[in-house]
Amino acid sequence: MLKNSLNKFAKSVLLSSFLLGSHLLASEVTQIRNATVKINYGGKVFLVDPMFAVKDAYKGFEGTLNSHLNWPRVELPFSTDEILKDVDAVIITHTHEDHLDEVAIKELPKNILIFVQDEKDKNYLEKFGFTNIKIMKEDTFLGNVKLSITAGQHGSDEVMSYAKDVLGEVSGVIFQAKNEKTIYLAGDTVYNKYVEDVVERYSPDIIILNAGDAKLENGDSIIMGKEDVLKTHKIAPKSIIIASHMEAVNHASLTRGELKSFVKENGIEDFVLIPKDGESLEF
Template identity: 50%
Template structure:
């Protein structure tokens, strides 16, 4: 398999010859305002440009939208992704919303969704601490991850917008992934509480998945992401984690 970091949670997975575009945020730098109630909300999003041309980004077989927050499915994606592109969503509500935007080829992921021999498994996530998620359920919404499985390929787990909690631990135990992709930029909101993984959460995943390679994604691209690549790399070095945890730059690829 091949992984390519584009920007934020936007990545491309090349898996058994099929290319998947995950969580496309395709707007130009500064295309939409910073998120209210978050750190650095005066800074417009995205805070960096895309690293490769749009025709390369859109040269895929399918799109996976883990949830419909603007930094995972923005207005530019709604305009630029072809209306007949196959799009996988986490639930019927997201499918209906995207269908209402003019898309015609939508599938809802379940526990065993098969696409050209590849099994896609929707996994649960929690977009922040338990009390925060309960209090701000409408704002933070439902989120998901996805596991890729194939007899001739490594098992990949994209955790999605989640913090470390028992659901992630259960996913690691159940699917035993070879590669784990974490949204680990420590995005903060509502009193400056993390709503995706911070460096301590990355460490918990590292301990819970002792044979997996871990990739840190969703970094340095939106106003409320508080963990820099530099700080994470320093933490990994201090903990002796650098051999199994990768922190790719935007545009960088990894082959497994």
């Protein structure tokens, strides 16, 4: 009964061609490209990790898989004007270029409200003339929406032992509001105790995972892959998982097609949504 109900639910939420930025009664998550998502939640519109460059604008990240390939690997599905329409606040989980690039820095209004993870990122943005920056805490509010910063780790303990200076600090965020489903956007983290602790504490209904399995040149993963998606499902078996951060940077190793086959093989296709760029999910 539960599986059938969730199957109907999963099919009903997968929508195509929703207008960006429209204030709907339900929560809406729009996958834009890479880790850039737009979340219409609690009457507010949030833009997460904007990366606006045209296809192939940047050279591949040195020291990563397929560093010979330029990125972004695909074009934006919408114009930047459409993406920025009705945005109330921007959330920057960390300042790596594939989460905040030079084009976004140029095109974001300098007075737009931006939430960041720490003083270091705040200072970084202030250098570009942004004037309305707040550091997220566990009880940060915008209107009726409560934002709570969450911890993450941009690689395993082993990876961080030799690459911490490059990978740096990362974060995620919990979205909560009255009469809304709790959303957990995990950010650039691998599966670890931080993720387990967040799921245990907040019991999120919807979990957005950066699941493209980006790798360093030695093959070490620095964000989640398909096995991490399965692990997350096992600790949150009733949650709907949305796979983001896929097929857009040179070092992403997991395709949507591969993930789709994996979740089907493991019988979790009712719980894992894999939106295309430009696709919206309504809850």
